[in-house]
Amino acid sequence: MLFDDPAAALQQVRHIYDGSIAYLRECMRRFVAGEEFTEHVRACYPFVRVHTDTVARADSRLAFGFVAGPGTYETTLTRPELFARYYEQQFRLLLKNHGSRQNVQLEVGMSSQPIPIHFSFAEHDHIEGNMSAERRLLMRDVFDLPNLATMDDGIANGTLETAPGEAQPLSLFTAPRVDYSLQRLRHYTGTAPAHFQKFVLFTNYQFYIDEFVRYGHEVMSAPSVSDEDQYIAFVEPGNLITRRKGLPAETEDALGAALPRLPQMPGYHLIRADGSGISMVNIGVGPANAKTITDHIAVLRPHAWLMLGHCAGLRNTQQLGDYVLAHGYVREDHVLDEDLPLWVPIPPLAEVQVAIEAAVAEVTQLTGHELKRVMRTGTVASTDNRNWELLPQRTPERRFSQSRAIALDMESATIAANGFRFRVPYGTLLCVSDKPMHGEIKLPGMANQFYRDRVDQHLRIGIRAVEMLRALGVDRLHSRKLRSFTEVAFQ
Numbered sequence: 001m002l003f004d005d006p007a008a009a010l011q012q013v014r015h016i017y018d019g020s021i022a023y024l025r026e027c028m029r030r031f032v033a034g035e036e037f038t039e040h041v042r043a044c045y046p047f048v049r050v051h052t053d054t055v056a057r058a059d060s061r062l063a064f065g066f067v068a069g070p071g072t073y074e075t076t077l078t079r080p081e082l083f084a085r086y087y088e089q090q091f092r093l094l095l096k097n098h099g100s101r102q103n104v105q106l107e108v109g110m111s112s113q114p115i116p117i118h119f120s121f122a123e124h125d126h127i128e129g130n131m132s133a134e135r136r137l138l139m140r141d142v143f144d145l146p147n148l149a150t151m152d153d154g155i156a157n158g159t160l161e162t163a164p165g166e167a168q169p170l171s172l173f174t175a176p177r178v179d180y181s182l183q184r185l186r187h188y189t190g191t192a193p194a195h196f197q198k199f200v201l202f203t204n205y206q207f208y209i210d211e212f213v214r215y216g217h218e219v220m221s222a223p224s225v226s227d228e229d230q231y232i233a234f235v236e237p238g239n240l241i242t243r244r245k246g247l248p249a250e251t252e253d254a255l256g257a258a259l260p261r262l263p264q265m266p267g268y269h270l271i272r273a274d275g276s277g278i279s280m281v282n283i284g285v286g287p288a289n290a291k292t293i294t295d296h297i298a299v300l301r302p303h304a305w306l307m308l309g310h311c312a313g314l315r316n317t318q319q320l321g322d323y324v325l326a327h328g329y330v331r332e333d334h335v336l337d338e339d340l341p342l343w344v345p346i347p348p349l350a351e352v353q354v355a356i357e358a359a360v361a362e363v364t365q366l367t368g369h370e371l372k373r374v375m376r377t378g379t380v381a382s383t384d385n386r387n388w389e390l391l392p393q394r395t396p397e398r399r400f401s402q403s404r405a406i407a408l409d410m411e412s413a414t415i416a417a418n419g420f421r422f423r424v425p426y427g428t429l430l431c432v433s434d435k436p437m438h439g440e441i442k443l444p445g446m447a448n449q450f451y452r453d454r455v456d457q458h459l460r461i462g463i464r465a466v467e468m469l470r471a472l473g474v475d476r477l478h479s480r481k482l483r484s485f486t487e488v489a490f491q
Contacts (some may be wrong), residue, residue, distance in 0.1 A: 001293050002006060002105040003223035006091035008485050009048065013087065014080045020110075024120040028143070032130055037142045041460055042117055043120075043240040047111035048087075049074035049167065050094055050489075052104050064423075065093030067170070074167040074488065076113045076175035079182065082194055085275065086301055089331040090171075090490045113150065117143035119179035123192055127176040153176040156298075156422055157339050171490040172422065173299050181296035188293060189267030190237030190259055193300065196368070197277035199466040200302050202290070204309040204411050207455045209268065209282045215459065216270050220244050233271040237262055265293050276303070278466055283411060287333035287384050290414035298422035301491060303477055304352060304469050305416045306427045308462045311380065311407040313432035314400050321454050323375040323461075326428035329413035330403045331380035336414060340421050345434040347420075350470060352427035352465075353377075359465035360429070363457060378406035380428060382413030407432065421489070423482040427465070431458050 003009035020043035027041045051072045067073050080087060091106055098104035117139065139145070154160035156172045173181075182193045203209065216234035224230070224246035236241045239256035243249055270278045281297075283289045292304070311324055327348040360375050361367055381400055385391070400408065412428045419426030431454055469477055478491055 003088065004089050004095060004105050006095060006106070009091050009106045009108050009387075010080065010084060010088050010207070011017075012086075013046045013048065016108070016110050017078065017080050020044060020046075020115055022122050024115060024117060024143070024277040025122070028117060028120065031139070031142060033136075040141075041117075042114050045076040045078055045111050045113045045115055046080075047074050047076050047109055047113075048091070048170065049107040049109075050098065050104055050170065051107075052098055057225065058233075061480075061482070062097065063475075063480045063483060064487070065090070065489060066097040067094075067168075067489050068486045069418065072167040073170040075169060075171035075173075075490070076111050078115075078119070078175035078178050079114050082182075084198050093228050096491055106169065113175065114144035115199050116146040116176065116179070118146060119176070146176065146180065146366075147433055151180050152172060153177075153295075153339065153421075155488065162421055168486070169488050170257065171488055178299045181299040184292075184296045185267075185300075188263055188265045188296070190239075191235055191267045191269065192239055195235045195239065195269040195271065195279070195281045196267070196297065196300050196302075197271065198275055198301075198303040199278050199279060199470065200297060200305040201280040201462050201466070202293070202305060202307050202309070202411070202415055203280065204283060204285055204409070205455075206282055208265065208308060208459055209280065211455050211459045212268055212280045215463070218243065219270065222313075230272070231270050231277055232273055233269075235269040235271060236353075237266045237268075265289060276470055278463065286410050287335045287414040289384060290333075291335040291418060294415055294418040294422070294424075298418065298424055301378050303474060304420060304425040304427070304466070305415065306352070306356070306462055306465060307412045308458055309430055310433035311409040311412075311430035313407055314381075315376070317408050318376065318406070318432050320432055321374075322432045323360060323458075324380060324407040324428075324430040324432065325353065325375055325377045326380040326407075326412060326430070327353065327377050328379040328407055328414060329416055330379060331413045331417060332381060332385075332399075333410065334382045334384050336417050336421070340417050344420075345419075346416050347480065347481055349425050349427065351477055351479065352469065355465045355468040355472075356427050356429050356461070358468060359461045363461045363464055376406055378403050380390035380412050380430065381405040381408045382410055384410065420482060423478070423487075425477055425479060425482070427467075429458070429461065429465070 001012055023043045049072060050067060052067060053070050155169045162168055171436050185193045219231050220234050220242045222245060222246045232244050232247055238259040240258050241253045263282055265283050267279060267281045281293055283293050329346050331342055361371050363375065366374060381403060407430055409430060416426045416428060
């Protein structure tokens, strides 16, 4: 069916998807009950497609919302109840930038891409646990299971090669790839994907999470006001929801419960009604975790993500507690070498850099040379070797000096590089917690005092930076620097 109304197109997507999911769930219910099926059970994702015959260009100032040239473009879609606002925005932009001048319409239909049965389960369904091992083994004969061949990142990596006559991608992620990541997010963060907000803070220390939880509950304890853009809820692992004082409880609140143990990378969410609040994730230590979580959060299409954490200061002029605003990265973390070659530069994004610096100035009440005294802008080196100090012949020190690095950590370059790869605006503000090259290593007493003095301020800077980025608006925040030669239309 063809549409020139984005809301009507979205409604058709919902109709197709809901019908497919209802069919799969009903067949799965009968399968669990012991019914034998003589035919394979299959239901498919909806798709959206556009076709244009003209080389007429959209506004060259745009970062997304248009196709690269004449041809057919399409993508499969999933979870319209979760992505409704996002899908409708993308549909509206395509029609706005191509429809009136080029007579482009949106075509919505059922694709030939099967929905894996595991991706059809409702949020709290665990019906497969009621089956015997033998019965679970029979599932593959009756239902479609996840197929990794449909979930790779060839589109985002720029390595996808379509056959002649085949439609070009309209989105960075296919529906199965999105569903796969939604499943992983529940597993790693202990919270439902629906709670994730459009601005994400990452940290490598639990101290920041403790402060974010304190801040979240403090905000929730303040009476609700009429401003519709206020924070309305705070969500913790286990989908434990605290509503803003004065706001009524909702049905989903009863489904949450504190977890007996935290997941690998616990997530916390300060919710706004329009989804533009703040999510914070403790990624722990190491670039592998940083890649894992950003691989999956990327499918939610956040407006920006920022790294707030601790680092080793590499310059003798730095003091413990000084800030480092990254404007370049030395990538020795290796986890993205196959997806994003090392020769690809990771540029600083002006809008993010300006917001972070302004937030530091506002929170610290420092300006000019005094601000430069406590915050240095420069290159951050990220390594996958936590014990780099033990390498012989001082080779790391030589490389750091040659790269002009001013700080070292294990996660920032990965988060920035994956932001670049997935077209998510990124930034890094670190705090110097030790200076191992200058004999100042972390000692328990020093560390505890440092954490007490700096974590609250650092977090407040990150939150203020997000507020500034939010005020910019999506159109200004998403940068053309992140577009490839033949970029997909969806943001």
